[in-house]
Amino acid sequence: MSGKLPIKIAPSILASDFARLGEEVRAIDKAGADYIHIDVMDGHFVPNITIGPDVVKALRPHTKKVFDVHLMIAPVDLYIEAFAKAGADIISFHPEAGPHPHRTVQAIRAAGAKPGLVLNPGTPLEVLEPLIGDIDLVLVMSVNPGFGGQSFIESQIARIQAIRKQIDALGRDIDLEVDGGINFDTAPRAIAAGANVLVAGTATFKGGEAAYAKNIATLRGGV
Numbered sequence: 001m002s003g004k005l006p007i008k009i010a011p012s013i014l015a016s017d018f019a020r021l022g023e024e025v026r027a028i029d030k031a032g033a034d035y036i037h038i039d040v041m042d043g044h045f046v047p048n049i050t051i052g053p054d055v056v057k058a059l060r061p062h063t064k065k066v067f068d069v070h071l072m073i074a075p076v077d078l079y080i081e082a083f084a085k086a087g088a089d090i091i092s093f094h095p096e097a098g099p100h101p102h103r104t105v106q107a108i109r110a111a112g113a114k115p116g117l118v119l120n121p122g123t124p125l126e127v128l129e130p131l132i133g134d135i136d137l138v139l140v141m142s143v144n145p146g147f148g149g150q151s152f153i154e155s156q157i158a159r160i161q162a163i164r165k166q167i168d169a170l171g172r173d174i175d176l177e178v179d180g181g182i183n184f185d186t187a188p189r190a191i192a193a194g195a196n197v198l199v200a201g202t203a204t205f206k207g208g209e210a211a212y213a214k215n216i217a218t219l220r221g222g223v
Contacts, residue, residue, distance in 0.1 A: 005196040006196065007191055007196055007197075007198065007220050007221065008034035008035055008175070008196060008197040008198070009032070009033055009034055009035075009197075009198055009200065009204070009216045009219050009220055010033065010034060010035035010036070010037040010068050010177065010197055010198065010199045010200070011028045011033045011036065011037060011199075011200060011201065011204035011205070011212075011216070012037040012038075012039055012148065012179070012199050012200065012201035012204070013025065013028075013036065013037065013038060013039075013059075013201075014037075014039045014050065014148045014201050015148050015149075015201030015202050015204065015205045016028075016201075016205055017205075021055070021058075021059060022058070022059060022062045024205075025059050025062045025063050026062050026063060027209045027212055028204065028212055028216070029062075029063040029064075029065050030212075030213075031209075031212035031213040031215075031216050032213055032216045032217065032220075033065060033204075033216060034065065034066070034197075035065060035066040035067075035068040035090070035197065036059075036063060036065050036066065036067050036068060037068045037070065037179070037199045037201075038051070038056060038059075038067060038068065038069045038070065038088075039070050039072065039148075040052070040069060040070065040071050040072060040073060040083070041072045041073070041145075041146065042072065042073040042074070044073070044074060045072050045073050045074040045094070045096075045097055046072040046145050046146035047146045048146045052082075053079070053082040053083050053085070053086040054086070056069065056083060056086035056087055056088060057085075057086035057087060059087075060086065060087035066089045066090060067087055067088050067089045067090070068089070068090045068092070068116075068137075068177075068197075068199075069083055069088035069089075069090065069091050069092065069113075070092045070116075070118065070139065070179070070199075071083065071091060071092065071093045071094075071097070072094065072097075072118075072145050072146070073097065074094075074096070074097040074098065075097065075098050076093045076094070076097040076098050076104060077098050077103070077104055077107055080104070080107045080108055080111050080113075081107075081111050083113075084108070084111035084112050084113045085111075088113050089113060089114060090113060090114045090115075090116050090136065090137055091108045091111075091113045091114070091115060091116065092115075092116030092117065092118050092137060092139050092177075093108070093115075093116070093117070093118060094118045094120065094123075094145075095117065095118075095119075095123065095127050095131075096120075096123070101117070101127070101131060102130065102131060102134070105117075105131060105134050105135055106134075109134075114135075114136035114137065115134070115135045115136060115137075116135060116136060116137030116138065116139055116175075116177070117131055117132075117135050117137070117138055117139070118139040118141060118145075119138065119139065119140055119141060119159070119163075120141050120144060120145060121141060121142070121143070121144060121153050121155065121156060122144075125159060125162060125163070128163065128166065129166075132166060132167070132170060132174070133170065133172070135174065136173075136174060136175065137174060137175040137176075137177055137197070138163055138167070138174060138175070138176050138177065139177045139178075139179055139199075140156055140159055140160055140163065140176070140177065140178050140179070140195070141156075141179055141180050142156040142178055142179065142180035142181055142182070142186075142190070143179075143180030143181050145180075148201045148202060149201070149202050150180060150181055151181050152180060152181030152182070152183075152186045153180070153181070156178070156180075157189060157190070157193045158193075160176065160178060160190060160193035160194050160195055161193045161194055163176055163194070164176055164193065164194025164195075165194075167194075175196060175197045176194055176195050176196055176197065177195065177196075177197035177198070177199060178190045178195040178197070178198055178199065179199035180199075182198050182199060182200040182203060182219070183200070183202070183203040183219075184203065184218055184219065187200070187203075187218075187219045187221065188221055191221060198219055198220075200215075200219050203215060203219060204216060204219070
């Protein structure tokens with residue numbers, strides 16, 4: 001089943017030129033991006049600081065593509081409504097970022113966004129079981145979150161395969177997204193394992209704007 005799924009590419013603007021964010025978002029939209037992946041880091045839950053809801057709001061008029069917002073912040077519940085109002089279509093969070101993951105899922109849904117659950121390389125897969133029936137996306141981190149440009153952690157291939165089996169058995173339309181070290185070599189392997197959404201920062205933005213369309217098409221693998 002997974003081999004027949006349309007592959008979506010979600011360029012991470014973490015790797016873009018922050019001085020030209022609006023232009024960069026328009027460029028990757030035009031180049032064929034399916035989602036715009038927005039990494040939100042607080043310097044507390046992860047060792048880096050990026051952007052907040054005001055930047056998401058400022059970017060929203062630049063594209064109609066899905067804003068795929070990955071919250072690497074704790075506590076997470078306090079900021080869900082702000083990001084939803086700013087224009088987030090999907091809000092993904094880490095189960096470690098709050099005491100009640102199911103309540104966080106409900107809050108995201110109530111705010112008008114689609115909830116996603118993020119699994120770090122060290123997060124047990126068992127965390128997914130009581131939540132998978134209520135979410136729209138599972139994000140497998142194939143690096144430890146906090147910085148772009150890291151190398152793909154090989155053990156995550158087996159986890160992608162296991163989650164794909166769970167999703168297929170459930171029969172719901174749930175995106176299986178992979179983020180971390182996705183490039184022209186690892187993308188086909190993540191797809192073969194069952195992923196249907198690939199987050200790619202460095203691999204999308206390398207070579208400048210003239211290369212974006214080719215980079216996205218190559219990551220997609222012609223699927």
